[in-house]
Amino acid sequence: MTKDVIALTERMPDVLSILAGLLAGGPDLRVGTTGEGAVVQLCDAEDRPLVSIEVPLMLQVPGEATRLLGPGAEPSSDGPAWWVEARAAAGVPEAEELAGAFAARLTMLLGGRVWPPDAPGTIGAARPVDVSGVTAVPVPAAAQPAVDMLTDRAAVILQDRPVVPMTSWLSEALRATVESDRSLQIVTPPHCRLSLPTRLLLQSTPSRWVVQDEQCGYYDGLTGAVLRWQDDAFSPDRAENGETPVADTFTDIRPTGERQLIVSFRTMHRPTADLTLGGALEAAWQALTGGPPAGWGTSEPAGLTWSRRQLTELAQERAPQPTWTVAVGSPDRPAVATLRVIRTPDGVEEDITLTVGYGPGEKPALEALPGLADELVTRYGLQTMLCQLRAARRDLSAPPHYEHPPLPYAFVLGPDEVREAGRDIASRTPLKERPVQLGPNVRPGFYYPLGDGETAESWTTLEKLLRHLRGAPPVQGMFGAGAPQQ
Structure with a gap:
């Protein structure tokens, strides 16, 4: 599900290292920008984005990578690290491989680690990814780089990471959906969690956390309401009595003393x-x-x-x-x-x-x-x-x-x-x-x-x-x- 690949580098990415990463798809891919230049995009021949790459973010705070990505994510050096996030276009397998190759190239040049460590494209990243003939899905004009599906009612974002943080990608998507009277809907597998800022902001806006479930299909991760895709958005399902059932998985809890x-x-x-x-x-x-x-x-x-x-x-x-x-x-x-x-x-x-x-x-x-x-x-x-x-x-x-x-x-x-x-x-x-x-x-x-x-x-x-x-x-x-x- 996830199309996010993160390079955690030990040294600051410069123009040459970013260029080397961008060449992971060979010299024929087009390069564009969006978000007032804050996002660089590798595009197909029709200028549709395959991979969107945000500007590097310096991490001066120990433990931040571990808090959001899990143990083993911190670079081995004692100094600051740089967080470079690449998001591949959904539904294009070669795009995820391209994102992984971009991140792997950065860490080969600058030291550091790639998350997830087994991301496609990280092995043999020195060779360009073959994207000849690959095209991305057309992106609606109003969509943000983080949005995987945009309808008149909702902006849907697919995520699969230990903790879904309120990244700059996500906060920009949230702002845009609120301004356009849409609902931001984050879809995750059941093992994902939300960071505290993400939970607070979803609860204070017309947004929804959609969790995949083997038994009921989908449910709301904050309320337990069973959901189904209807009228171009995930909405509460209704039983014969008119009430919305609660997913069994949601109520399966065990006290931890925390x-x-x-x-x-x-x-x-x-x-x-x-x-x-x-x-x-x-x-x-x-x-x-x-x-x-x-x-x-x-x-x-x-x-x-x-x-x-x-x-x-x-x-x-x-x-x-x-x-x-x-x-x-x-x-x-x-x-x-x-x-x-x-x-x-x-x-x-x-x-x-x-x-x-x-x-x-x-x-x-x-x-x-x-x-x-x-x-x-x-x-x-x-x-x-x-x-x-x-x-x-x-x-x-x-x-x-x-x-x-x-x-x-x-x-x-x-x-x-x-x-x-x-x-x-x-x-x-x-x-x-x-x-x-x-x-x-x-x-x-x-x-x-x-x-x-x-x-x-x-x-x-x-x-x-x-x-x-x-x-x-x-x-x-x-x-x-x-x-x-x-």
Whole structure:
């Protein structure tokens, strides 16, 4: 199914090495560009793309290749690596061989590894691939390089990799489908998982994860709904009683003892000349993991080392448009965050969701939450924060079977929201536990314990609190991530 081949090189690809890779199909193939020059394409005689190759991405973050591709993917050198992704046209066997030969040629010249290691074309890559007479399937004008099938209702992408990341290919396809009122539909075999940013973005847009299944054909990897291809898109199937059945594979789960701590919060800053973004995220990361983020980027893999200055410069360049980024942690403590910077009439808003993974026997850093809340209220303009626990994978990827929804553990109200609700109302609630006052007494925030995060009763407690706070408008929009801006 997959047509993706990745070269992880130890040295930076230059013009000559890229040219040597492009000659994997011989001198007769045409070379074109798309995406404002960001994607190079090897095309047939009719200028239809056989292989699309994205510009090299430098990986300065240890463990990123392993997180997304599995053990053994990291280059052997200690320095940075370069990630060069090639995507072959679907339905053309020679195209996949051509992509593999391109990647193999790069690693022969620059050192490194090819993923997958057994990709067609990697053996004997020094000889050009015979593509004489080969033609690609015509590509609709509105299609992105990552899209395998485009209809009036959906853009379908085929993937077969351990973890489906929110790559620049995928985020661009997602943006284009949202703008064209289509549904992005990612089709995978049952052994694939979604990265956390991919799952969050699919859940916040009209998109679907389509999983192949031997018993029912296809089902939705996030809901379990049985799907079938109808009216040019994958849609829920209907039984005779009108209801959509749930795939048996989706409900076949086994407890592992792994858990995730999810902290979603919003901050607001005045748009001053000396404003530096990312401080709230860095403070949360430090409090919950003992160190700052390892890396960040506008897509996955997150190849840049963490830098608040560079994050701020990027957001300033894109303003007034929103900026979506992802941050990652070190391999010993899995942590992933999405951060969306939004320019609003009230100032500059940061919408952040940080998730930290824990294995069996590891205790989530719950004791750090009140202190973190106090720091965010005092220094970073916190508006609201919701802390949740869930039984889910330590590596933070999403498998195609049922996972228990997160359960609330604590809620935090910032000073502006306390003033809006009224200080007496915010400080005197119907909950069993008294709220903890945060920050200075003249502009306090409040931390509300909601239970142990182990039972569904915490949802009832949260609903009671929000009703008490007169509808709690501060929590609107904080349960999901926005679409990326590339």
